Amino acid sequence: MKPYADRFPVALRQLVTDVLVVLWVYLWIRVALWINDVVERLAVPGQKLESAGSGIADNLADAGGKVGRVPVVGDDLTRPFTGAADAARAIADAGHEQQEIVGRLALILPLVAVAVPLALVLFLWLPLRLRWMRRAGIAAAVxxxxxxxxxxxxxxxxxxxxxxxxxxxxxxxxxxxxxxxxxxxxxxxxxxxxxxxxxxxx
Incomplete structure (x- = not known):
């Protein structure tokens, strides 16, 4: 196969096109990475929510354990702490779930962003380029x-x-x-x- 033409204008056009295609692919890869970074930042509130919820739940469970040692009324005093700790754990679970959703989006959205430009290169430009290289190589040989x-x-x-x-x-x-x-x-x-x-x- 012959990568470039012999005649200067055609060879220059091919070289410029190849460079532009490489830059096009690089640009879209950078865009995909940028989208990934932006989406991953959305997970920060979920991380804080999970951390805060877990911390509050642990503190409330500790307090409930200590209050539960009070004779006679200990069990009654523990119930509000247990309920509050369960609510705090639910908040922590919501924060964790938000992080999982953001993680999936951080994977899917960049793939979607880069898929169309790469498909244009792989299914439109590359077959035409390879066909020219094959035809030109055979023609140059004969x-x-x-x-x-x-x-x-x-x-x-x-x-x-x-x-x-x-x-x-x-x-x-x-x-x-x-x-x-x-x-x-x-x-x-x-x-x-x-x-x-x-x-x-x-």
């Missing part, structure tokens, strides 16, 4: 052989627009069928130029 020039001429006849073919003459297809060397050369050169490859005069 351009010096007589049989290869015939194949390039046939490829030009089959694939180039009619407007380009008619510039070579109204009877270019007939001349190629007749084996006219000048017609074969002109068609082969047309295909090579379309691929951005240097035409080697024979």
């Amino acid at each position: 351009r010096d052989d007589a049989a290869g020039r015939d194949l390039l001429a046939l490829r030009a006849l089959a694939g180039r627009p009619l407007s380009e073919l008619t510039r070579l003459g109204p009877d270019i297809a007939q001349s190629w069928r007749a084996g006219d060397a000048a017609a074969v050369e002109a068609l082969a050169e047309l295909e090579l130029r379309a691929l951005g490859l240097r035409v080697r005069r024979r």
Whole structure:
């Protein structure tokens, strides 16, 4: 496979496009990381809620344990502390649940943000780039052989627009069928130029 064209304008365009694609991917990866950071900051209130709830629940449970030692009325005095400790644990659980939801969002949202740009690169740009590299590599390998020039001429006849073919003459297809060397050369050169490859005069 041939990574870049021989002709300067085409090679420069390919190089600039490749650099822009790499920058495009890098930019979206940075955006995904930024989204991850922003979303993870939303977990801070949940962490504080969990920490505060757990601390209050532990303190209330301690206080309830101490009050429970009071003779006769200890059990009655413990109930409000136990209820408050349970409420504080519920607050801590809510904070923990919020952190889990934020953690899932911090994973999903960056993936969604980077998936579409990467899909455009992988399914649109990359196949076209690889197809050109394969075609250009084959064309560069056969351009010096007589049989290869015939194949390039046939490829030009089959694939180039009619407007380009008619510039070579109204009877270019007939001349190629007749084996006219000048017609074969002109068609082969047309295909090579379309691929951005240097035409080697024979």
